[in-house]
Amino acid sequence: MAVAGALRGLGRPVVRAGWGGGCRRLWALSGRFSVSGASSGSGALSPFDRRLKRKQKNWAALQAEPSKCDYLREEVGSRMADRVFDIPRTFPLALDVGSGRGYIAQHLTKETVEKLIQVDIAENALKNTVKSEIPTISVVADEEFLPFKEDTFDLVVSSLSLHWVNDLPRAFREDTDEIQVNYPGLFEVMEDLQGMGESNCSWNRKPLLHRETMLAAAAIYREMYGNSDGSVPATFQIYYMIGWKFHESQARPAQRGSATVSFGDLAKIDGLLSRGKK
Secondary structure (H helix, E strand, O other): OOEEEEEEOOOOOOOOOEEEOOOOEEEEEEEEEEEEOOOOOOOOOOOOOOHHHHHHHHHHHHOOOOHHHHHHHHHHHHHHHHHHHHHOOOOOEEEEEEOOOOOOOHOOOOEEOOOOOEEEEEEEHHOOOOOOOOOOOEEEEEOOOOOOOOOOEEEEEEEHHHOOOHHHHOOEEEEOOOEEEEOOHHHHHHHHHHOOOOOOOEOOOOOOOOOOOOHHHHHHHHHOOOOOOOOOEEEEEEEOOOOOOOOOOOOOOOOOOOOOOOHHHHHHHHHHHHHHHH
């Protein structure tokens, strides 16, 4: 399973780049990597309103220019496809959970995935999928209640969807990829999150923020974290995990405890090689 989720957060800049993608947003991609990872109704175990999330994503997909705010999904979709390409085999049947408009599918090839099932909670997103060279089938379903039997797929991918799933205790904890974007101001951050269908859907969210509160927050944030050119940074943490069904063409891992050389012995090899060169 290959998974990417985004956690919303605002942070200080690491790297700054030029205006990109025809957007008014300034890309700033960090080079730092680490690796890290249901039910209806409100409550501690179900913090998110899944019905509201469906409305938000459907609204975003119906905008006149739905691709205007796709820059983050496009970037992560490309990175996810690169991780699939690193696996030296072909997958007959793959599943994209929370596919949106198909941000991963457009980067995949027939040599890597022969057929892809795209699942999303928002039917409007699936009606407006981007082109892909591989055969795809669209299925409207909630990520928390997938209508598939176990052991159906050879590969599962997901991009920027699972951060709104309620079973967060199972979230991934190993090694995140950070993407930083510079915005004209805090209001543009909020505007683009809405355009992505990423508005807050927590059950305990405040129904209304007063304009004075938002203006004060924007001013404080700019004062504390603003860039020298007047823009403000937002940092998105992308969580990845890759796993796939075993295939006979791939080597099986050795049994635990079957090693015949210790790490201590491996450390001695460098010394022997150095003496040999002398």
